[in-house]
Amino acid sequence: MARAIRSSTLETRSARLRLPVSVKPTFVRVAKGLGLGYRRNKSGGVWVMRVADGKRSSWVRTIGAADDFAEADGGDVLDFWQAQDKVRSLARPDRAGTAEPITVAQALDAYEADLKTRGADIANVQRIRAHMTNGVANKLITLLTPRELRGWRDGLIERMSPASVNRTGFALKAALNLAARQDERVISRRAWQEGLALIPNATNDRNVILADNVIRDLVAEAYNNSRKFGLFVEVAAATGARPSQIMRLEVRDLQDGVEPRLMMPVSRKGKGKKAKAHYPVPISADLAERLAVPDRPANAPLLTRPNDKPWKRSNQSYPFARVARACGQDPAEVTMYALRHSSIVRQLLAGVPVRIVAAGHDTSIAMIERNYSRYITDHADALVRGAMLDLTVRNKPKLAVIG
Numbered sequence: 413m414a415r416a417i418r419s420s421t422l423e424t425r426s427a428r429l430r431l432p433v434s435v436k437p438t439f440v441r442v443a444k445g446l447g448l449g450y451r452r453n454k455s456g457g458v459w460v461m462r463v464a465d466g467k468r469s470s471w472v473r474t475i476g477a478a479d480d481f482a483e484a485d486g487g488d489v490l491d492f493w494q495a496q497d498k499v500r501s502l503a504r505p506d507r508a509g510t511a512e513p514i515t516v517a518q519a520l521d522a523y524e525a526d527l528k529t530r531g532a533d534i535a536n537v538q539r540i541r542a543h544m545t546n547g548v549a550n551k552l553i554t555l556l557t558p559r560e561l562r563g564w565r566d567g568l569i570e571r572m573s574p575a576s577v578n579r580t581g582f583a584l585k586a587a588l589n590l591a592a593r594q595d596e597r598v599i600s601r602r603a604w605q606e607g608l609a610l611i612p613n614a615t616n617d618r619n620v621i622l623a624d625n626v627i628r629d630l631v632a633e634a635y636n637n638s639r640k641f642g643l644f645v646e647v648a649a650a651t652g653a654r655p656s657q658i659m660r661l662e663v664r665d666l667q668d669g670v671e672p673r674l675m676m677p678v679s680r681k682g683k684g685k686k687a688k689a690h691y692p693v694p695i696s697a698d699l700a701e702r703l704a705v706p707d708r709p710a711n712a713p714l715l716t717r718p719n720d721k722p723w724k725r726s727n728q729s730y731p732f733a734r735v736a737r738a739c740g741q742d743p744a745e746v747t748m749y750a751l752r753h754s755s756i757v758r759q760l761l762a763g764v765p766v767r768i769v770a771a772g773h774d775t776s777i778a779m780i781e782r783n784y785s786r787y788i789t790d791h792a793d794a795l796v797r798g799a800m801l802d803l804t805v806r807n808k809p810k811l812a813v814i815g
Contacts, residue, residue: 416496417442422450423492425480428457437472448499456480459495461502475502475555487557502554502597513598514591516556517549522594523587533656533679535725536583543568543580553591554598561607574611581608619783620750621757626739630751633735638718641731643702647674647715648748651693652755652773654679655748659723664710665690672700679774693772756780760787 419440421427428450431438437449437460447462449472457478464470475498476490484491490498502513514522524537548556548564568577585604592598622630627649635642647658653676665675675690695703703714713722733743752773759769760780770777 416493417448419492422448425478428452428478429480431457442496442499446499448495450478456482459490459498461499473502473552473555475499488559502552513552513554513595515550515552516544516588519553519587519591520544520549520584523590526590535656536579537587539580540584540587543571553588553595556588556603556607558603558607561604562609565608565611569611574613578610581610584608619753620745620747622746622750622754624758626741627751627754629739630735630741630746633738634732636738637731637735640716640718641728644715644723644728645732645735645748645751646699647695647703648751649755650695650699651676652752652759653693654752654774655723655728656725657774658715659713659725659727661714662710663705663708663712663714666700666703666705666714667692668697668700668704672697674703676774691771691774753784756784757787760784 417440421431421438422440429452431450431452433452433454435451437451439447439449439462442448445464447464449460449462450457451460457480458474459476459478460472460474462470462472475495476488478495479489479491482489484494486494520537520540524534527534527537545564548560551560565577565581568580572580585608588604589601592601631642631646631649634645644655644658647653647661648655651658651674657677657679660677661674665677667673667675671694673692673694676693677690705712705714715723717723717727728748732748736743736746756769756773759772760766764772766777766780770780773780
């Protein structure tokens with residue numbers, strides 16, 4: 413264990429408060445190339461660490477508040493001895509050299525690059541960045557605390573549903589875990605395991621289920637917007653696929669024979685690389701005829717925007733909100749995903765086995781059971797009743813009449 417360094421200037425609260433307010437920290441040497449500094453502010457001082465390798469390569473970073481006006485807790489507020497321990501744990505030159513630990517923002521960059529390499533969806537990273545604060549983004553991952561991450565997570569509840577908060581927090585944890593696996597100085601993941609813990613009872617997001625006549629109205633109104641947007645919405649309603657999958661359809665993915673179908677690209681959700689790149693989804697002959705695009709390259713997008721450019725992730729949100737509003741629906745509730753939820757429930761209630769419903773919507777049986785268990789139960793009740801043993805007595809014996 414490293415020997416603790418004594419300092420009459422920084423060791424006690426009263427000694428530190430005798431120092432002048434300054435932007436320049438007062439440093440003590442903790443180890444070779446490693447210094448602990450204190451910077452006095454008007455509202456209380458902060459601890460900083462300095463790491464140098466003797467080759468003009470160094471970095472300085474604030475590591476926490478000093479216990480000038482608050483009791484030390486070993487996390488956000490540190491006394492002199494705790495600050496020394498923090499400096500040593502963050503530097504650990506024996507394992508990771510003198511390179512500065514990465515920030516949360518840099519961890520997100522690395523996670524996005526990893527997702528691209530694996531061919532996975534980067535939308536979750538983009539969602540995190542849209543709601544990330546500068547304070548958390550610029551923090552070294554080794555300095556994160558459960559309190560500040562919990563505060564960030566709870567702040568999201570005002571802007572999205574609890575289930576969406578859980579998905580966003582889960583993605584941030586994945587980014588931080590990746591960074592931790594690549595830096596031996598990260599000896600604890602407690603900050604994000606506790607700070608980004610799942611909000612309980614939030615697994616069922618707003619799975620809006622629409623009646624068939626409402627879906628027909630939405631599709632018709634989408635065609636009123638433009639033929640190309642109408643096709644996009646009709647494909648979403650007919651297949652139950654995610655918008656991110658539909659936008660990746662190519663001309664060759666349409667198989668318009670006697671039994672037409674679309675070879676739908678698999679989603680980029682989940683871990684690892686999926687065994688299949690596409691899965692078949694039956695469609696009507698009418699829809700196949702509308703989708704047929706003569707004289708176009710096989711690898712060209714099957715569906716394009718009104719300006720003939722490929723669809724992008726955010727292109728459908730605003731026009732669909734206008735369509736929903738025109739049909740008397742609340743755009744905050746009825747989104748494009750309502751067509752997916754409705755497709756899944758329609759098949760469940762029609763008696764399609766859960767396994768086939770899951771395969772046809774590129775999801776798992778577990779997810780179907782978790783999010784649509786109510787409809788599975790309704791369907792199961794009908795099936796069980798149809799197989800009940802009939803014990804009705806057909807020819808009841810007549811009772812003797814005693815007169």
